[in-house]
Amino acid sequence: MTERWRQDRREHRKGAVTLRGERVPASTTDQRLLDSREPADWLHADPWRVLRIQAEFVEGFGTLAELGPAVSVFGSARISPDHPSYRMAEQVGAELVRAGYAVITGGGPGVMEAANKGAAEAGGTSVGLGIELPFETGLNDYVDVGVNFRYFFVRKTMFVKYSEGFVVLPGGVGTLDELFEAITLVQTGKITSFPIVLLGNGFWAPLLDWIRDTLLAEGMIAEKDLELVRTTDDVAEGVRWIVEARAGRGAAPFTPGV
Numbered sequence: 001m002t003e004r005w006r007q008d009r010r011e012h013r014k015g016a017v018t019l020r021g022e023r024v025p026a027s028t029t030d031q032r033l034l035d036s037r038e039p040a041d042w043l044h045a046d047p048w049r050v051l052r053i054q055a056e057f058v059e060g061f062g063t064l065a066e067l068g069p070a071v072s073v074f075g076s077a078r079i080s081p082d083h084p085s086y087r088m089a090e091q092v093g094a095e096l097v098r099a100g101y102a103v104i105t106g107g108g109p110g111v112m113e114a115a116n117k118g119a120a121e122a123g124g125t126s127v128g129l130g131i132e133l134p135f136e137t138g139l140n141d142y143v144d145v146g147v148n149f150r151y152f153f154v155r156k157t158m159f160v161k162y163s164e165g166f167v168v169l170p171g172g173v174g175t176l177d178e179l180f181e182a183i184t185l186v187q188t189g190k191i192t193s194f195p196i197v198l199l200g201n202g203f204w205a206p207l208l209d210w211i212r213d214t215l216l217a218e219g220m221i222a223e224k225d226l227e228l229v230r231t232t233d234d235v236a237e238g239v240r241w242i243v244e245a246r247a248g249r250g251a252a253p254f255t256p257g258v
């Protein structure tokens, strides 16, 4: 081993690994990262999407894990403040806060805005889980804690994971999608003791009739599945059903007024 050979023997440390001589790479990892002029097609490839999906879960879990007891409120994105469902959703938001819950919505307009407004004005925690849509609507003004999602399925996980129950007001296909996902999760035992309250007897009656007269009659569902949702026009009653279901979740009852 000559002195010359020893001097030529360059060394490169890569974390815990030491490379010497011809093993030393021509560039460092940082250089390769920062100097890269390669095409960016990988941005649109599935492995990169997987990382973005993971990042959304991390962001959602990180933001909501310490929220405390919460209930999600769903309903039409299209109604204006003079619609009866808007007033009802405001009352739901406020009543849920008075019962000790944070209120989670999709963070958009209509029923979502009304429920966030009711919650915020009652002094509670008002959460909006927004979704990236081709037409941007942004979070409504009454959201205090907002998380925006690219992926519907990640956002849906958050609603279920951080809610003790769902309150569903009149709405269109988005609302029905959220409602039937919850019903499916309860029916298949993926979630237990999860109250689903439908507000607005008149709006929901034809759907519930069809479920009984067609789905049940054709043997597509079981008799007990009819009990997976309860309907009322009385906001206070709906909120009471959610509070009463706490015991089934093994959660401590709320002390009234606290």
Ligand SMILES: C/C(=C\CNc1ncnc2c1ncn2[C@@H]1O[C@H](COP(=O)(O)O)[C@@H](O)[C@H]1O)CO
Pocket: 073, 074, 075, 076, 077, 078, 105, 106, 107, 108, 109, 112, 130, 131, 133, 137, 170, 171, 172, 173, 174, 175, 176, 178
């Ligand atoms: C269509 C309009 C706004 C869209 N903005 C939305 N922002 C957040 N969440 C939304 C939005 N639209 C639908 N949702 C989700 O679906 C439910 C309402 O859908 P529906 O078809 O109106 O019933 C709602 O609970 C949200 O979670 C108006 O300009």
